[in-house]
Amino acid sequence: xxxxxxxxxxxxxxxxxxxxxxxxxxxxxxxxxxxxxxxxxxxxxxxxxxxxxxxxxxxxxxxxxxxxxxxxxxxxxxxxxxxxxxxxxxxxxxxxxxxxxxxxxxxxxxxxxxxxxxxxxxxxxxxxxxxxxxxxxxxxxxxxxxxxxxxxxxxxxxxxxxxxxxxxxxxxxxxxxxxxxxxxxxxxxxxxxxxxxxxxxxxxxxxxxxxxxxxxxxxxxxxxxxxxxxxxxxxxxxxxxxxxxxxxxxxxxxxxxxxxxxxxxxxxxxxxxxxxxxxxxxxxxxxxxxxxxxxxxxxxxxxxxxxxxxxxxxxxxxxxxxxxxxxxxxxxxxxxxxxxxxxxxxxxxxxxxxxxxxxxxxxxxxxxxxxxxxxxx
Numbered sequence: 001x002x003x004x005x006x007x008x009x010x011x012x013x014x015x016x017x018x019x020x021x022x023x024x025x026x027x028x029x030x031x032x033x034x035x036x037x038x039x040x041x042x043x044x045x046x047x048x049x050x051x052x053x054x055x056x057x058x059x060x061x062x063x064x065x066x067x068x069x070x071x072x073x074x075x076x077x078x079x080x081x082x083x084x085x086x087x088x089x090x091x092x093x094x095x096x097x098x099x100x101x102x103x104x105x106x107x108x109x110x111x112x113x114x115x116x117x118x119x120x121x122x123x124x125x126x127x128x129x130x131x132x133x134x135x136x137x138x139x140x141x142x143x144x145x146x147x148x149x150x151x152x153x154x155x156x157x158x159x160x161x162x163x164x165x166x167x168x169x170x171x172x173x174x175x176x177x178x179x180x181x182x183x184x185x186x187x188x189x190x191x192x193x194x195x196x197x198x199x200x201x202x203x204x205x206x207x208x209x210x211x212x213x214x215x216x217x218x219x220x221x222x223x224x225x226x227x228x229x230x231x232x233x234x235x236x237x238x239x240x241x242x243x244x245x246x247x248x249x250x251x252x253x254x255x256x257x258x259x260x261x262x263x264x265x266x267x268x269x270x271x272x273x274x275x276x277x278x279x280x281x282x283x284x285x286x287x288x289x290x291x292x293x294x295x296x297x298x299x300x301x302x303x304x305x306x307x308x309x310x311x312x313x314x315x316x317x318x319x320x321x322x323x324x325x326x327x328x329x330x331x332x333x334x335x336x337x338x339x340x341x342x343x344x345x346x347x348x349x350x351x352x353x354x355x356x357x358x359x360x361x362x363x364x365x366x367x368x369x370x371x372x373x374x375x376x377x
Contacts, residue, residue, distance in 0.1 A: 016043055017041065017043050018041045018077075019043055019044035019046075019078070019079055020040075020076075020078050020079075020170060020204070021076070022042075022061075022076055023074055024074040024075070025064060025071045025073070025074035025076060026071060027060050027064060027069060028072045034057045034060040035064065035071070036226035036227045037227075038057075038074070038226075039228075040228065042202065042204065042219075043218075044079075044202050045197075045201075045202055046202055046203070047193065047196060047216055047217050047218050048202075048204050048217060048218060048219055048220075048221070049217035049219070049220045049221070050062065050205070050206045050207075050221050051207055051208070052208065052224060052249075053249075055225075056226070057225070057227075058206045058208075061206075061223075062095075062174060064076065065083070065093065065172060066091070066093055066172050067087055067088035067093070068095075071084065078169055092169040092170065093168055093169065093171075093172060094168040094171055094172070095173075095174065096159050096160060096163045096172070096176065097159075098174050098175040100147075102147040102158055102162075103147075104146065104147050106146070107144050108139055108142050108145055109130050109144070111162055112130045112161045112165050113126050113129075113165070115162060116165055116166060129165055130165065133162075134161060136161065136198060137157040137158070137160060137161040139157055139161060142154060151184075152180050152181075153180065153187070153191075156180070156188060156192075157191075164199050167201075170204065171201045171202070171203045171204075172203075172206075173203060173204070173205035173206065174206050175207055175208070176192060177207070177209065189215045192216065193215075193216050205217070210251065214237075214238070214250075218233070219232060220233075220237050222245075224249075229242070229245055229246055237250055241296070241373060242377075243375060244294050244375050244377070247296040248296075252298065252299050252331075252343060253297070253299075254298075254299065255294055255296050256274050256279065256294065256297075257273070257294055258271055258279065258292075258293055258294070259272075259290060259292055260287050260288065260289050260290060260293055262289065263284075263285075263289045265284045267280065267283065268281040268283075268284060268374065269281070269313070273338060274338045274340035275336070275338070276316065276338075277312070277313055277314075279295050280313035280314055281295075281372070285374050286376075287376060293374050293375060294375045295372050295374055296375060297367050297372035297373075299344055299345040301368070301371035302342065302343070302344040302345070302365050302367050303367065304346055304364070304365055305364050306363055306364070307364065308364050309366040313369075314366055314367050314371075315365065315366040316336050316342065316364070317336070318334040318335050318337065318342060318363065318364075318365065319335050319361065319362055320334055320359055320361045321335045321341065322359070323358070327348070328347070329346060329348055330345070331344070331345055332344045332363070
């Protein structure tokens with residue numbers, strides 16, 4: 001469970017459930033539809049991620065929220081107020097860009113104070129607010145430095161402090177970790193979440209990075225070609241995808257095409273040309289016998305062994321074709337007789353444990369009755 005999700009779980013789920021409402025929002029550029037009749041409801045205090053590949057419409061939707069693009073149709077409500085006709089500078093919304101857009105000639109405290117001065121806040125109040133933001137983002141000791149004297153993570157915190165200084169009702173983050181290297185990105189994800197949660201601001205972030213969305217967000221909207229394909233918590237999106245697109249976009253998956261052979265209330269069997277034996281699913285689905293489906297099972301749910309498993313179903317024999325070593329685990333790519341390539345994660349709980357199996361070995365892959373998901377779209 002993400003840090004943001006743990007914090008939200010303690011709150012009343014009904015309170016402020018429609019704090020941000022996106023109603024039938026559509027954005028066209030000439031004949032191209034970038035956002036296609038989108039509806040979303042985002043709770044107060046939530047960190048919500050718009051996740052998808054390049055060109056899916058997530059950044060356009062974020063710009064519509066910020067007022068940098070006007071929807072072709074539809075409405076956007078924030079805390080009960082319609083936003084459509086308000087220019088960006090009149091919206092109670094701040095946006096933190098991927099480039100941070102810090103003023104290079106200003107110190108950290110001057111950057112944070114900039115928006116407050118533009119808003120006409122009294123000098124004493126500005127000083128208090130800047131001090132509060134620097135404390136929140138752990139930048140107090142760096143107040144007199146200029147951006148070029150800061151690390152990438154420190155620059156990001158300055159940009160965040162500036163975005164939060166005016167107390168916006170909504171914070172927009174555009175690829176917040178895009179400018180950082182992987183190690184710093186992993187560290188800053190949790191730092192950013194903690195700062196945002198402490199401030200209490202509602203946040204919508206755009207990212208193409210699955211790990212970033214899974215780590216930071218309370219909920220995720222998965223987007224494709226201008227449409228939202230699925231909305232859910234990180235574990236719902238990963239463990240219970242509602243489409244092949246969702247299953248394949250988030251993480252890795254073994255996707256087997258097949259047909260429902262037996263359809264019962266408490267179990268289903270699926271025959272697949274990729275397997276000699278049927279797939280047994282230990283629960284019912286909303287389907288029918290003869291229906292074409294796909295069965296997806298994550299590599300970490302697949303067991304690899306040299307000996308044939310005792311179970312009757314959900315197993316296949318093949319040959320190890322590739323091994324990818326990731327330190328904490330290894331991914332075995334097993335080629336079945338049908339030609340299908342199965343992935344299985346092997347946890348490296350002991351040093352060199354995976355050396356018991358190597359390239360060219362005959363092995364078995366198997367999985368539990370409830371390890372996978374049946375997909376009809």
